[in-house]
Amino acid sequence: MSKSARNRNNRQNVLTKTSPPWGAIAFFTTIGVIVLAAVGFAAWQAFKPAEAIAGLVEKDGLKQDHVQTPVTYDTTPPMGGPHHPVWQNCDGRVYDQPLKNEHAVHSLEHGAVWFTYRPGLASGELDKLKSKVEGTDYTMLSPVQNQDAPIVLSAWGKQVKVDKADDGRINAFLKAYLKGPQTPEPGAACSGGKDTP
Template identity: 30%
Template sequence: MNEHVGLHQQSGSSYFLLYTAAVILIMALLGYWYANKWNKENTSKLKKEQKAALKQKTKKMRMAAHLLLSVSIIVVIVHFAKDLGKEYDVDTLNLKAAIEVTEDKNYGAEHSDDPVSYEMKIPTSGTHSPHDLKFGFYSEKPANEMLVHNLEHGDIIIHYRPGADAQIIEQLKYFVNFREAGAGILAVPDENIPSGKEVVVTAWTKTMELAEYDETKIATFIYEYINEGPEKIPAQIRRGGGTM
């Protein structure tokens, strides 16, 4: 893939900062260990000049350790502040990739607490639960009845194969941070992905099947169809899903 949405850059730079902080912290701990060791060696058996020199050496090492500890803390703060300050703007997903999207039959949008037998293995409409799900990454597949409710509100659902490799999982965890008004993203494992396909992305009455994981196509699908369900709920009411 030639175009990316910042996934690889995010993971690489974030891990580098954490590794750097860990190395600096180890150096600080070693500094404290040496300072403590030298302090214990500074006994009355030493001459006055030796005691003064060892005391000065210990003081410098302890100051260096304090400095290294402070730097490691700052690096960790920068790492988390970087993630907290990151904006997930749906407009950045407009990568204009060529996507093939199936226009599915609309099976209605009735609500029911009873189990539903869907015509489609990965349904994109139909009778569904009166309760929806929170946006985010799921390691276990929620009920279709609840997923369809999310689609009704304009959410995007990325269905991935159970046992997907770590890089795909990491990228899906990035995608689920995006929001558009009251709509969001869910990533769920699904045994019903058709043979020969790796990922299925759905919106209300829309399906995109991918033989290979392609983040540019997923990004384009999200940009095109998020918040396009038949029932739009304001963000201040949905608050990340799971509220209806």
């Protein structure tokens, strides 16, 4: 073989051995873009700001003291403040009697949403509320005498009042505040506490 032919073969061998694997690069680049897009979308879903909830009442600076005595709260039902050391079980629990505020408030501190209704609420409306609470961890439902709206949803420092059980603000409130960012003790239990009204 002539010297020029050998040089040509050597150049072809070098080019063949060092050329990038474009198919593999394109494949892994595509996979990487898909993974980044999925992670970005998940992060956006997790951290996107909650939509404004009409009529939302917010209260900051609520005390978290444990007390053994009755507490006079400034809202009915309360949405936070000093409370009993034992929380009310809020594992999708429906209570047919009023709860002691001090136990329910402790559940709010753990991230629960407390559904309350004024006694005399139509049975169809009550059934809709029960269906939202039963099987939904970190929720509880009970009647509250003298509340000024047919239905009230309370979380720690957050509250909304509605007239009907199919009001869209109920689902928005649950999405925003059930174990939400306002929770003073995230990860705390909602069972193993007080089981009776």
